[in-house]
Amino acid sequence: KCESTQKDVLSTNKNDLPRISMLSVEEVLKSHVLSLDIDNCEAENDNAFIVADLGEIYRQHLRWQTHLPRIKPFYAVKCNADPMLLKLLIALGTGFDCASKTEIQTLLNMGVDPSNIIYANPCKQGSFIRFAAEHDVKMMTFDNVEELHKIKRFFPNAQLVIRILTDDSKAVVKLSAKFGASLDNTGFLLQTARELGLSVIGVSFHVGSGCYDENAYVDAINRARFVFDQATELGFNFHLLDVGGGFSFSRKNNDVTFEKIASVLGPAIDKCFPSDNIHVIAEPGRYYAAPAFTIATHIIARRIVRRDLDEHIPNMDVIQDETLVAGDDHPSFMYYINDGLYGTFNCILFDHQIVTPKVLMKEGKFLFGETLDEPEYNCFIWGPTCDSIDCITKNGSLPELLPGDWLYFEEMGAYTISASTKFNGFRKSKIIYTTTDPHVLTILDDA
Ligand code: PLP
Structure with missing residues (x-):
């Protein structure tokens, strides 16, 4: 029941290399989130995961050689x-x-x-x-x-x-x-x-x-x-x-x-x-690593803020945030996802990044790259730890989502994985490799 339905087109026969599919990033994301059976699986396939497109790294290299042929790149390893x-x-x-x-x-x-x-x-x-x-x-x-x-x-x-x-x-x-x-x-x-x-x-x-x-x-x-x-x-x-x-x-x-x-x-x-x-x-560093990595995160919990504010805890921090109390009749939501500032999203703190959440799956419907014709609500997105610094954005604008839905964030390869921790006992998000350029497989095989 839990088996992945992903049609892995296997890369290379070298044992020490992980699997590299030849699917698009969209296909990898889709096969993974649609194969999730949250009621029956023990495999934690509701964990956040990262898709690394090695083809994108290869394209960046060709782009470099085309435009700066005199300069030999020495990739900054610290980046990723x-x-x-x-x-x-x-x-x-x-x-x-x-x-x-x-x-x-x-x-x-x-x-x-x-x-x-x-x-x-x-x-x-x-x-x-x-x-x-x-x-x-x-x-x-x-x-x-x-x-x-x-x-x-x-x-x-x-x-x-x-x-x-x-x-x-x-x-x-x-x-x-x-x-x-x-x-x-x-x-x-x-x-x-x-x-x-x-x-x-x-x-x-x-x-x-x-x-x-x-x-x-x-x-x-x-x-x-x-x-x-x-x-x-x-x-x-x-x-x-x-x-x-x-x-x-x-x-x-x-x-x-x-x-x-x-x-x-x-x-x-x-x-x-x-x-x-x-x-x-x-x-x-960033030039090579950033565009090749996309992270998918699962919404593990949510709270409806206005209800909380009205009924329970008027002194909560968020009451100070005008985006949540500014005379709008809609509820504002707080989503909790399973990677955060102590993990891959440490780039927000250390690398001054602003990340953009996009809806990957809503109520079982895969939505990569689609704009939904639904009202958007302001929202906070929190990481999974018990620390309140672990906040991915306080200015999100998303359609109403529920626990079980998925978000994705693109261009997450630079200064992310390299400084990620396991604070609060959370695992680092697993990386799934693919390549959108078949030359990568030959290049790796010949190396
Ligand atoms: N070289 C040095 C000495 C650096 O400190 C850094 C980043 O901090 C880099 C290269 C990589 O910079 P970037 O990722 O902006 O290309």
């Missing part, structure tokens, strides 16, 4: 270390940006050559630098003088990349308060590196994650040029430019699309760094 995502990127030949010993170890265990890893954390633990030295992961960033002394002690043969400060005012997640040497300080740092006999090979920067102004990249390229010239004067021979992350994955016309960034970044690099001897890399 899902093993299949990493496997696919390894097979596609990208490099990797690692932030810690564990990330480096993961990639080395997967067979990545150390020269394809940049340890791009300017403030590193001494033992991690030693680990990088032992495993020949030479490229690493720095932005302060103490780091130079540490590296001199633990890995004097490292190939250093100076991370410079950028204007991150046009980014959702700002990084410049924490990292980056100002142009007033780069001369001193390079001079110190020289005195210590360290090898500095280039410049890196990060314009901030979720950058929404393509000109931030141009400004950063000009700063990098300044530091290259400074380094030449000090006798260094720089040959690496690392343009960091921040790349948009959006295809929407009124957003800053990846194409828009590429259309100014590519020419700026060619203008300021015309020599082919300058190797250019980037550290995209």
